[in-house]
Amino acid sequence: MQFISLVLIRLIQTIFVIWVVVSIVFVVARIFGNPEAALLPPFDTTEADYEKVRERLGIDKPLYTQYGIFLSDAVQGDLGYSFIRAGAAIDIVADKILPTVKLTAAGLVVAIGLGIPLGILAALTRGSAYDWLARLIAVFGQATPSFWLGLMLIFFLAVRVDWFPTAGAEGFRALVLPAVSLGLLSAAGFMRLTRSGMIDVMNTDFIRTARAKGLNERTVIVRHALRHAMIPVATILGLELGTLIAGSVIIEVVFSWPGLGRLMIESILKDDFPTVQAGVAVIALSIAMGNLLVDISYRFIDPRIQAAEL
């Protein structure tokens, strides 16, 4: 019961967060944006043309009136129509969710698949050449801008050796380079966190007890040490989800990936307010839900943690 309450409270918090974020975007976009200028070419356009477009888009009204209309529509699930594209903003955003989920999930697989094993091995071989190399990779991963890494991967692995396509979203091969570019930064974070977590856990009494009981080393590491070392990693996982979604904005542009990040960039540049608002709402929702799932996962990683502590 306590757990269900927790979930409900978190969902209400999520709605509140989305409302605040979208409201901020609504106001900021209208203060600094000028969509009629993006819609109409600078030459051969009269003030009357601009006025006509403002009227059609509904941005000729006072800000509070626009906001009121927006809120009343939003509670009915209507986030408005795109200024640029044909269709409802939420539909346009929804079409782009799957490619971005695919990319983000692949980035997460790279991050976890690379970061956690490297972290464990580095911790178990602490002070060795391998540990040194793993930390070097982590520093490289954290210091490398993802767009630069993406361009380098394109140059060497797509242009020079032709293992992967240079851009696009057709097939598994097209997913590899963007996923690596996106996931490497997070992999470095996971690696460092896993390493330090494992080093701490391996020096605890219960690990010594487990060894004293005669458990083999693999069981000690996988069943006892790793489970505890994963608690901070799980916390970071929720935050990394946000990092990956934010990173996908650039990666999708570099690799011409037709996802939500690219849509957001283009919509921002074109002052397509409804699409930006819908996109921000979806991103805020996904990050909030991701964190909620992480919180819920604590109960399974460490059953001692109660709902009240989350």
Next chain:
Amino acid sequence: MHKRNYWTRMSRRRLSRRALLRASSRAGVGAAGLALVGCGDDDDDAQQQAVAQAQPQQQEQQAQPAAEQPQQQQQQQQAMEQQQAEQQAEQQAQQVEQQEEPQQGTAEAIERDQAQQDVQAAEPEIDTEATLYVATSRYTAGLDPQRSGSQTNYINGACTFEAGMSNHPETAALEPNLVAGIEIVDPTNLIMTVTDDAFFHDGSQYTAHDLEFNFQRVAAEAEYHAGGESSDHPNGWGTARGTFGTGNFSSYSVVDDFTFRVETPAPNASLAGSIMSGAVRHMSKAFVEEHGDGYVDTEQAMGTGPFVFQSHTPDVGFNWTRNDQYRRGRDGLVLPRLPWFKDLDVKIRPEPLAQLAGIEAGEVDVAYNLPTDIVVPYEDNENFKILYGPAGNPTHHIMFNTHESVAEVDGVPNPFLDIRVREAANLAINREAIIEGLLTGSEQPSYGPYKGTIGFPKDALESRYHGYDPERAKALLAEAGFPDGLDVDLHIVTDFQVIVPTMALVIQEDLEAVGIRTKIVEYLSSEYFAEVRTFSKPGLFWFFTNTIAEPETVIGSEINEEGFYAVSVYPDTDIQELYIAQNQAMVPSERAALLEEFYVSFYDNFSWIFLTEVSAASATAANINWPVGPAELRGEGSLTAIQKLKT
């Protein structure tokens, strides 16, 4: 595809019939000779020596003892017989050759054909069945070429649809297209003749009714839906511009299927260029009425253009195939043309470096409208061809705000109303250094509107070039009352063309060197153009021209006092009168003369700080030819000129 490999090389070295006959006859003679020699003496070496040395030995024979003569005579006899046999065999071979001469001619023809094929293989042919892969960073929204928001979808507009008229690739003059001609009945009445050989991709004929419909539609006056609504589009429908110039009509009507009449309230020489330009792409009235605006914007594009729309995936790409029924051939003179390639596959790639990587990886054939600086490393790459040409906004200038109400600098009444200050600002700019050091080296100084527009008097303006003279600039400033220089804001837009922020720093240095100290104020384009239109801030405003052949789009908005970007106004000159006069001169030659006078007056008045042309780059794979005329841009409008060569 023609490939050279071991087997093709071997096949080209095959023996001709003539060579075969010669070889066999010689082999036969050789065999007969050997048989004769073999019958006469077993000493093969002596026999062969006798044959080979028959002539040199004649003198020696005279000195030899008589006992040896019978044997020598026998040997000579044998040698003579062998020679005769050889001659007979050669004659027989010649006879056979003569008898088979016609066949030998065929063999020679085959050899010639083969040689020609070899030459053709060495000089690749144009692959008219090829698929051309084009990368573009252009944001592409709907498929409707007239809808607000989809006005940026230039590639669909240029491929699927056509404009009323096109522009000559060299002179930019209006050329017939969907409209075959415009007759000036009187200065306010025009008769347009619609071509009778244009057909939509569904086979229906383009008529004057379609022309009328498109004018109505861009003016949002078409009433073709229930209830008299101008659109059934889900989120409203608005034209890319208010009227595309059709607001200048008093009335218009269809006379017959191929004749259309327009009346204007006053003579308007620029009207034809405005309403016939590429800005209005013509759709089928019947198709739009049948399917509705939503469908033609999201599902199917159908026009009269050189490409037939096949499919599109938002944010991924477009596919077209050649319109083989297109009425124009590949004359190389008039755009658009019948495409040289079969299919067009456009990939949306926002990042220019990813476009270049695509070319290098063989995934892309053409990328255009690229910043010039990123292609420089590829100039010497054998996999690339790098082409420079005018950018979409090809000339840059800085406008002085000469509206008196805002023009007070350093407590002095508007300094830019003084021609000496304007001249000083112009003489301060080292355009050659900018062109050589910052740009590609191929640009020219700017003289105002783009040189490729109708009526631009290139020679007259070039002979008046202001040049670079900082010392005279300082003297002029001092003479105008600014011996210590002056301080002023330089307003620039940072996201319209990538070169602007960098170029602004160079201009700032040049101006400062003569005493015009500027503070650069940066804007995004979404706010800049609105700001410029207010004329409320003093100082200098960076601006551009465009490449639309009809100059009205630039001079009407930037020089005309009523224009909404007319930051600079000149009450004490004849510039405004000349502007009005040229736009009322309905005879092209008269208009050209007035335009020349207008441009020269404007330039001599130091009306702007005239900067330079600015280039854009295109990159193609090595097997691509992309010829365009001097008044054409490498872009969507000239895709039909691309030739993909067989490799």
